[in-house]
Amino acid sequence: MPENQNTAETTKTEENTVLFSDLGLDGRVLAAVSDLGYEKPSPIQAATIPLLLEGNDVVGVAQTGTGKTAAFALPALSKMAELADLHGTARKTQVLVLAPTRELALQVAEAFTSYAKHMGDFTVLPVYGGSAYGPQLNGLRRGAQVVVGTPGRVIDHINKGSLDLSDLQYVVLDEADEMLRMGFAEEVDKILEATPEDKQVVLFSATMPSSIRRISKQYLRNPKEISVKSNTSTGTNIRQRYVQVMGAHKLDAMTRILESESFDGVIAFVRTKMATEDLADKLKARGFTAAAINGDIPQQQRERTIENLRDGKIDILVATDVAARGLDVERISHVVNFDIPHDTESYVHRIGRTGRAGRTGDAILFMTPREKYLLRAIEKATRQSVELMHLPSVDAVNDKRLAKFADKIGETISSQDLTVFRNLVEKFSAEHEDIDEVEIAAALAHMAQGGRPLLMQELPTPPAKQARMSSGGRDGFNSRGPSRALTEGNATYRIAVGRRQRVMPGSIVGALANEGGLTSAQIGGIDIRADHTLVELPADLSGEQLKSLSRTRIGGELIHLELDNGRSPKSDREGGGGGGYRGGREGGGGYRGQGGGGGGYRGGREGGGGGYRGGNDRRTEGGSSEGGRGGYGGERGGERGGQGGGGGYRGGQGGQGGGENRFGGARKPRTTGGPRRRDY
Known part of the structure; x- marks a missing residue:
């Protein structure tokens, strides 16, 4: 592809007074924009959309959250709608959007879907690493007019021949500087080189380093450069704080905050309609008065809910965000960004729901470690720092609960007619003289709790077996993540695939993330065993997630996800006596084998014996009773060895080198290193 003379024209955008209807967009796209409640474009949208509709390549210098997704999506869809009117709808990829992360790819795909709602037979397909290839291959085979993906997975599909770019009209590099910073320069080059020369290219970047200039010069034709100066700001009467918390722990974090801080009214923002109902139900189950509003709720119910607030x-x-647009309730003292917005303008609109009518307000942002870069974008856009908030301790929460309960007792005594209950207690006390009246009162208080514990409990220390699993498994080789105890809010689940099915940690993470809607950050320790795997996941998985995950397949096998009850499978218990954790020099016990003995964890130099999956007839991969396996990290007699031992990984004196007597001849070398995780 020839390099082009880069004669980019630069336009600095300020406030605008134009409407979306003034920009020349297709009527079906305008209808979708109107449905979402938008009338005026942001500065980047007002400057970019006309240039793209004219067919120009564009370089946009804009921060995250300035509305750039609509800036490239709306004109792309408008041009596709016009082409469909002329030539009919073609199920071929016409738009390719590259994004640095899975989360951003999903967000952009959702935006395209929303904007295309009136365009009839239209498909948007997100493709990204860490998820199963099957659904993506099926989607590409059926045809998707818009593909949004991360560079690593897009290049995989190009190499496999599953992504056909021959009809491509439009390429977008979203957050290009972030993509290059993450090491995707080579993939971006290869993807652009695989696209038709006559396509239109849009590049958005928060900064303009030399690497971005190189891409612009090499792949864009006389681009128009748009530079946006953000005028976003927030009121100084709103205190902004953030909490770094994993997704599975957000509910507990919000509970602690609500129980420890004085508040009047609260709005909690989430990204999806389903999440509004889910969070509201969970808050009500914890004793809060909560309700949800989203785009599916009838207007009459929405108005009634807001009036109740x-x-x-x-x-x-x-x-x-859409459901709360235009909401004005003075008593809102706190805004909780339960899900961080990917748009700084949305963040400003959200927290603007508090601090009304001259009052002060609090805005609290929940953020996972992977979302740190969005916090930086918010601070830059608002020109204010967001301070770190430390969650209240369990003791602090319990002190509040006890004080509140005591106040409730006093309030009930002074305001309620207790005659019936007083007579009942007197009668019960007379009939049970051995029971102190304080005990009776305590029992009544317990009954009043309705089965809910009064005090918040620290997560108990996991049992030794579970602790070993969460800290990296028996030997750590098949595990994912660093050594640690079971994370608060998580539980151990069991899936029905293991080493026998040749599963790897990456395929497990991908399947769970793709089918269960989990992020990789929500997936903890993974311990792969012979015919099953233990994995740490959020304890509060919804019924829909559990149902979806149970239908998931890895390597063609259903995983049958279920909570682990700490049992070992029968096949693991058969055989000789166990060598044990950190077994001794001659620890025995067979792993699945009937007669062989398995060496202990970090077993001694003679530890072990007996075949992995081996039987008494020694006909499979296993060895005989003299073969053996010490432990990972210790001197090992021989891995899956034959009668004479076999070579051991980090083998010691008992089986070092070896392997001559292994069935099939010479020792099979062991490859080092775990699976390389692609872009998640």
Whole structure:
């Protein structure tokens, strides 16, 4: 592809007064924009959309959250709608969007889907690493007009021949500087080289380093350069704080905050309609008065819910950005960004729901470690720092609960007619003279809790077996992540595939993330065993997630996800006596084998014996009773050895080198290193 003379024209955008209807967009796209409640474009949208509709290549210098997704999506869809009117709808990839992360790819795909809702037979397909190839291959085979993906997975599909770019009209590099910073320069070059020369290219970047200039010069034709100066700001009467918390622990974090801080009304923002209902139900189960609003709720119900919030009949409203648009309730003291917005303008609009009518307000942002870069974008856009918030301790929460309970007792005594209950207690006390009246009162208080514990509990220390699993498994080789105890809010699950099915940690993470909607950060320790795997996941998985995950296949096998009850499978218990954890020099016990003995963890130089999957007839991979396996890290007699031992990984004196007597001849070398995880 020839290099082009880069004669980029630069336009600095400020505030604009134009409407979306003034920009020349297709009527079907405008209808979708109107459905979402938008009338005026942001500065980057007002400057970019006309240039793209004219067919120009564009370089946009804009921060995350300035509205750039709509800036490239709306004109692309408008041009596709016009082509469909002329030539009919073609199920061929016409738009390719590259994004640095899976999360951003999903967000962009959702935006395209929303904007294309009135375009009839139209498909948007996200493709990204860490998820199963099957659904993506099926989607590409059926045809998707828009493909949004991460560079690593896009190049995989190009190499496999599953992504056909011959009809491509439009390429977008979103957050290009972030992609290059993450090491995707080579993939980006290869992808662009595989695209038709006559396509239109859009590049958005928060900064303009030399590497971005090189891409612009090499792959864009006389691009128009748009530079946006953000005018976003927030009121100084709003205190902004953030909490770094994993997704599975957000509910507990919010509970601690609500129980420890004085608040009047609260709005909690989430990204999806389903999440509004889910979070509201969980908050109600914890004793809060909460309700949800989203785009599927009828207008009459929405108005009634907001009126209840205004009147104090409910204290917490869980909402999406669209559903909360235009919401004005003075009593809102706190805004909780339960899900961080990927748009700084949305963040400003969200926290603007508090601090109304001259009041002060609190804005709290929940953020996972992977979302740190979005915090930096928010601080830059708002020109204010967001301070770190430390979650209240369990003791602090319990002190609040006890004080509140005591106040409730006093309030009930002074405001309620207790005649019936007093007579009941007197009668019970007379009939049970051996029971102190304080005990009776305590029992009644316990009954009043309705089965909910009064005090918050620290997560108990996991049992030794589970602790070993979460810290990296028996020998750590098949595990994922660093050594650690079971994370608060997580539980151990069991899936019905293991080493026998040749599963690897990467395929497990990908399947769980793809089918269960989990992020890789929510997936903890993985311990792969012979015919099953133990994996640490959030304890509060929804019924829909569990159902979806149970239908997931890895390597063609259903995983049958279920909570682990700590049992060992029968096949693991058969055979000789166990060598044991950190077994001794001659620890025995067979792993699945009937007669062989398995060496202990970090077993001694003579430890072990007996075949992995081997039987008494020694006909499979196993060896005989003299073969053996010490332990990972210790002197090892021989891995899956034959009668004479076999070569051992980090083998010691008992079986070093070896392997001559292994069935099939020479020792098979062991490869080093675990699976390389692609872009998640």
